[in-house]
Amino acid sequence: MIPDEIRDGKQIDSQREPDASSKHRQARYPGVIIEVCYSQKGRCVSHLADEYILSTDGSVSAVVALDIDYKGSKKATITVWRPEYATLDGKEELQATATIDALPFRTDCGLPIEETALRLSLRDFATQELSQGLTSLNQDFSITSTQLCDFLPRAKEEQPGQMLLQGSINRLRPGAGKRRRPQTPPEQPSSEDEG
Template sequence: MPSLLHEVCIRHLQGLVTTFLTDVASARSGCIGTFAENILDASSADVKLANISDKARRSPDLQFKHQDAPKPGIVIEVAYAEQGRDLEKMARQYIEGTGGDCKVVIGVDTPYHYSKSKDWTVSMWRTTFVHKEGIELPFLVATPVMLNKSFRTKDGSAVNQDCAIDVHLTDFAPDRLCQDVEPVPLQITFPELHKMASKALEARNRDMAAERAWTGGVPHNRAPRTPSPSDELRSDDEMAIRKLEYQVEEMTRKTDNDFPSPTSSGYPTSPPRGRKN
């Protein structure tokens, strides 16, 4: 199950993107504002992937898609522990498995259990179509734009604070739905990512302290519980199963009695316990 740290990071990133879309929708008129309004926050809904051998679908931590597009344009994964090593593989699967409709994959790698176990890093991949001479169709490639770039060190220091993740409004949907839409920029800055990490760690530490201090809630007695109709139904089912088991045992016992015992047939038997031959 996702940890509180993991969830706080996801919600922080979700807030940044939804605020951007809301601002564009309210500030821009015409097709640009309408386009921004039509971008949906699909959260962790399943994404069906084609040509993927190990998994046919994935449930990302966060995704944004145009309401008329079958696939998300931007996917965000917040990884921890061993998952961090799989971010590049996941990015390839999203991009290749959607035929390039997923244009951007952002991966944040967190230390999860211990804040000082490793740096906080972010990576980003973009859909790229590579043309080669003599080949009609281009090759679809998940191109790394940024790989494991630290924004918070093991000791909590902010680093690379002049860097940012750069995406555009046109990254949220396939090109066929982006006609006449300007590539309005969205920057997720490293100072903002460091703020996210600090907030997530503080929330986790407060939660751990509160859990240690918890004494069971308000002193109370447990009220007697009246069996519900479903409970009574289960009880009836159990009685029926026991009755059936008893009938099977009786039939087995009767069948066994119809055959001679091993001793009467001349079969060897084990000596009684405690007696030596």
């Protein structure tokens, strides 16, 4: 789960559950996130990429969006965002940059486009701190268009259930309410405690 974001001292509820993710076992956040979306949701996925990357200070190394056409065509594209520092008006800022933008990997007929592949590095799954000095993480690997196309039917099967809020859940007991923990500022140690 991606954390809430703090803006102007106020907490913004931005917790999201990606469609798929993977991380190093010692990392707090996933290094690679995959979102499967249909064209209508595809317009919003760039904002999700911003949220995932910026709210984790770049701990998310890659946000991969598989965008499926939903109007009778079987065409599908892939977009990948990565964290990047840019200098604007003399100030360095972290941003999410599309390094691959709407690259087709499946034709209108549903056939894989052979030359298209998603290339990731093992470093993508860990933070810079965890991967520092580990040359074994310099390995890249590719996921072919055929593999991406094989992944889509499984994702499509899950999509209606997610959209219709189907699936097993725990239910609140009849008449029961919910109580959230009050937000209080952290306790400040007294001068005696510091001593």
